[in-house]
Amino acid sequence: xxxxxxxxxxxxxxxxxxxxxxxxxxxxxxxxxxxxxxxxxxxxxxxxxxxxxxxxxxxxxxxxxxxxxxxxxxxxxxxxxxxxxxxxxxxxxxxxxxxxxxxxxxxxxxxxxxxxxxxxxxxxxxxxxxxxxxxxxxxxxxxxxxxxxxxxxxxxxxxxxxxxxxxxxxxxxxxxxxxxxxxxxxxxxxxxxxxxxxxxxxxxxxxxxxxxxxxxxxxxxxxxxxxxxxxxxxxxxxxxxxxxxxxxxxxxxxx
Amino acid sequence: xxxxxxxxxxxxxxxxxxxxxxxxxxxxxxxxxxxxxxxxxxxxxxxxxxxxxxxxxxxxxxxxxxxxxxxxxxxxxxxxxxxxxxxxxxxxxxxxxxxxxxxxxxxxxxxxxxxxxxxxxxxxxxxxxxxxxxxxxxxxxxxxxxxxxxxxxxxxxxxxxxxxxxxxxxxxxxxxxxxxxxxxxxxxxxxxxxxxxxxxxxxxxxxxxxxxxxxxxxxxxxxxxxxxxxxxxxxxxxxxxxxxxxxxxxxxxxxxxxxxxxxxxxxxxxxxxxxxxxxxxxxxxxxxxxxxxxxxxxxxxxxxxxxxxxxxxxxxxxxxxxxxxxxxxxxxxxxxxxxxxxxxxxxxxxxxxxxxxxxxxxxxxxxxxxxxxxxxxxxxxxxxxxxxxxxxxxxxxxxxxxxxxxxxxxxxxxxxxxxxxxxxxxxxxxxxxxxxxxxxxxxxxxxxxxxxxxxxx
Numbered sequence: 140x141x142x143x144x145x146x147x148x149x150x151x152x153x154x155x156x157x158x159x160x161x162x163x164x165x166x167x168x169x170x171x172x173x174x175x176x177x178x179x180x181x182x183x184x185x186x187x188x189x190x191x192x193x194x195x196x197x198x199x200x201x202x203x204x205x206x207x208x209x210x211x212x213x214x215x216x217x218x219x220x221x222x223x224x225x226x227x228x229x230x231x232x233x234x235x236x237x238x239x240x241x242x243x244x245x246x247x248x249x250x251x252x253x254x255x256x257x258x259x260x261x262x263x264x265x266x267x268x269x270x271x272x273x274x275x276x277x278x279x280x281x282x283x284x285x286x287x288x289x290x291x292x293x294x295x296x297x298x299x300x301x302x303x304x305x306x307x308x309x310x311x312x313x314x315x316x317x318x319x320x321x322x323x324x325x326x327x328x329x330x331x332x333x334x335x336x337x338x339x340x341x342x343x344x345x346x347x348x349x350x351x352x353x354x355x356x357x358x359x360x361x362x363x364x365x366x367x368x369x370x371x372x373x374x375x376x377x378x379x380x381x382x383x384x385x386x387x388x389x390x391x392x393x394x
Numbered sequence: 395x396x397x398x399x400x401x402x403x404x405x406x407x408x409x410x411x412x413x414x415x416x417x418x419x420x421x422x423x424x425x426x427x428x429x430x431x432x433x434x435x436x437x438x439x440x441x442x443x444x445x446x447x448x449x450x451x452x453x454x455x456x457x458x459x460x461x462x463x464x465x466x467x468x469x470x471x472x473x474x475x476x477x478x479x480x481x482x483x484x485x486x487x488x489x490x491x492x493x494x495x496x497x498x499x500x501x502x503x504x505x506x507x508x509x510x511x512x513x514x515x516x517x518x519x520x521x522x523x524x525x526x527x528x529x530x531x532x533x534x535x536x537x538x539x540x541x542x543x544x545x546x547x548x549x550x551x552x553x554x555x556x557x558x559x560x561x562x563x564x565x566x567x568x569x570x571x572x573x574x575x576x577x578x579x580x581x582x583x584x585x586x587x588x589x590x591x592x593x594x595x596x597x598x599x600x601x602x603x604x605x606x607x608x609x610x611x612x613x614x615x616x617x618x619x620x621x622x623x624x625x626x627x628x629x630x631x632x633x634x635x636x637x638x639x640x641x642x643x644x645x646x647x648x649x650x651x652x653x654x655x656x657x658x659x660x661x662x663x664x665x666x667x668x669x670x671x672x673x674x675x676x677x678x679x680x681x682x683x684x685x686x687x688x689x690x691x692x693x694x695x696x697x698x699x700x701x702x703x704x705x706x707x708x709x710x711x712x713x714x715x716x717x718x719x720x721x722x723x724x725x726x727x728x729x730x731x732x733x734x735x736x737x738x739x740x741x742x743x744x745x746x747x748x749x750x751x752x753x754x755x756x757x758x759x760x761x762x763x764x765x766x767x768x769x770x771x772x773x774x775x776x777x778x779x780x781x782x783x784x785x786x787x788x789x790x791x792x793x794x795x796x797x798x799x800x801x802x803x804x805x806x807x808x809x810x811x812x813x814x815x816x817x818x819x820x821x822x823x824x825x826x827x828x829x830x831x832x833x834x835x836x837x838x839x840x841x842x843x844x845x846x847x848x849x850x851x
Contacts, residue, residue, distance in 0.1 A: 187800050188796075188799075188800070189796055190792070190796065191792075210799070210804075210805075211796060211799040211800050212799045212800075212802050212803060212804050212805070212808075214800075215799070215800055215801055215802040216802050220800075221800050223797065223800075226797070227791075227793050227794050227796075227797040228794075229794050229797065229798075229812070229815060230815065230818070230819065231814070231815025231816060231817070231818030231819060232811060232812070232814075232815045232818075237798075237801070237811075238801075240798075240801070240803055240807065240811060241798075241801030241802045241803060242802075244801070244802035244803050244804070244807065245802045248802070280818075297801065301801065301802070
């Protein structure tokens, strides 16, 4: 579903990603773990098409399509979704209207008739249970005055509505207490299917106790220094990232 | 170039023209009006003659950013209104808001039109009359209040309006009357004759513990050039609530100068939303005197400008009494080469206690050539106050734009959604649901027009 080949990316003149290789198949959950500043969020933003992040070399294929030249809205329409680490407050735009605009933009691009207000609101209401939200939530302005937990639930609710092929979840666990984390994680699990995939970006192991990954990658200094099974997340939890730093240095020296 | 000299001469000529028009108006215009009105007009024109039109120049802070020479140098004739004007229902629906059965009083080129007005089903406790009629039936009341809150001594446009005072709207809300349904005062410009000036005058008196909603709107039937110089005076009764909505959607060639003067009394709440959705050169003065203890006001505004539109809002809130609260939020969306000015002044007088005041002006610039000048100011002569202010002018928030695009919306749609969202906070402050929805629709249609015309891309 997603193939990343030797991806380099910069913010301004500073290179952040220094050659990422990654292959995510349908039905898989991949965790990208790494310390602060390792390039995790950059990878998420570059794949979603954030204008501040420039891919300088390498390729990313999404469903066989060349992802990097695509506009962000076209990536979304092709089935890519980014759950933001810091969801943006959009005062003046109600959550339900926001979601309907996005949902219908996707449908329109696929030649499916747009859904009317009443039908959409029913559809939206049917998904609220996935993240344990009530209907009043959807009439509030997007993320304005939301608690940390509400913002993250809102992101997963959007994922449920837009039904992407590939969801990139950027630090979805940050700012959540244990109960909220469990609920959000359960929501993510409900959306896992054989025909979609998840790239889960996280600093800590704890969300991986609920959303069990198939593959764990350790990202340090803009490179994936090790990939392994789900047990690697537990090793990181007890031992930290120190033991991977040496590998990272060696890779840097070799590069 | 001998610019300054030429300018002075043109102004003198122009002011003389108004003087000539005045004498003809006094003789032939409204000879049924009472003697005190004649005297008021004489005093006002004399004052206008001394004041002259204000000039945009260094040191004149009030008119620094707004050059009214296009008004001063155009040879306007007093509007006389067509004797008969009928409008097909769809046309009338375009000019009204909310429900068609809401009461309205309509003025065509400054003259009351009985034909277009609908006052048969006025809500209980509300009196709405043309000012000319109120001078006959409520003469003492009009005499007691008119020209008491709008100072023609210090403002040239108020002086000019007062000199030509004859018709307009009179609204009185009885003590204790609580009315949800808005009353609409509609001032139409037909453009049947080029370069006419109208002087609408509005007097609103709210009774003790009453509640009412007044929509005062200005619209044009064509794209012609005209000048509207309007004065509204509001006397709040103790404990009363007035929701006052002023909507200006005249032609892009119209000149519009308004002076709204409010006396706020014990425990009363004056809430206004000022909407500028049209006009070429617009200046709104809104002066609220927090004259008695425990009164409050919420003054919000929204201006949507494109092309070469120029809209200047000058808002003065004068706290001369303790325990008074004021909050002010103006927002502007500017496209093309448009220009907005916001000049807010909050004054807290010496010895006044427990004042809470806040003012904010925010502008969204959709084009590199649009300009917003904003200046919120405080004049505080007391220690016991809580005040805050803010001003912002900026482009669209890039992170919000990316957020919307990441959900599949294209650049065009995302920008339109965020532009509308920028206006929502002000629109949301409109209490009446049907009117709020009508305004929201007008704003959305206007933005869609801009986008379709391609100006905002």
